Amino acid sequence: MSAVFKRGNAEVEANLTPMIDVTFLLIVFFVLVSRIVEVENVPMELPRPDQPETVRPGDEQRAVINVIPTGGGRASGYRLGSRTFPPGADGLETLADHLAGLYRANPGLRINLRADRATGYEWIEPVLAAVSSAAARVEVAAVVPRVNLVVITEE
Numbered sequence: 001m002s003a004v005f006k007r008g009n010a011e012v013e014a015n016l017t018p019m020i021d022v023t024f025l026l027i028v029f030f031v032l033v034s035r036i037v038e039v040e041n042v043p044m045e046l047p048r049p050d051q052p053e054t055v056r057p058g059d060e061q062r063a064v065i066n067v068i069p070t071g072g073g074r075a076s077g078y079r080l081g082s083r084t085f086p087p088g089a090d091g092l093e094t095l096a097d098h099l100a101g102l103y104r105a106n107p108g109l110r111i112n113l114r115a116d117r118a119t120g121y122e123w124i125e126p127v128l129a130a131v132s133s134a135a136a137r138v139e140v141a142a143v144v145p146r147v148n149l150v151v152i153t154e155e
Helices: 003-007 017-040 089-105 121-137
Strands: 062-071 074-080 083-085 110-114 147-150
Touching: 062 089, 062 121, 074 089, 074 121, 083 089, 089 121, 110 121
Parallel strands: 062 110, 110 147
Antiparallel strands: 062 074, 074 083
16 A cells, blocks of 8 residues: 555645734734824924915816807807807907906916817817907916817717
8 A cells, every 4th residue: 555545635724824924914014104104293283375386276267168069060159157258250359358357367367168079160269369369468477378178088
């Protein structure tokens, strides 16, 4: 008889000692790290500058111009806030005047331009010209017209 059969069938046993050691090491690590973080975190009242160089962008830093679609790649007007401007030369001139007032109040204003996918560029370009004209009307050197074209990415 061979020596293999004398010992009997091999049994599978899980040795949990290394896993328990690793678990205790992780517990010790997280306890030490949490105490170091508590020591480094000192409660204090940080200063708030009157005229900070950087500000968080908020609603006061942007204006949204919507190109109102009518179908067939055309537009029936432009909406800025609650005001609607007709697409003709008079409406675009009024839009430029309104934007100039917004630029005077906030020289760092950013314009978000929203249009339907089917709207033709001939309805977008006049808005870009109105934004540029409005920025030129303001005598503040810090006014740089910035227009973001709003798109929806498809996944």
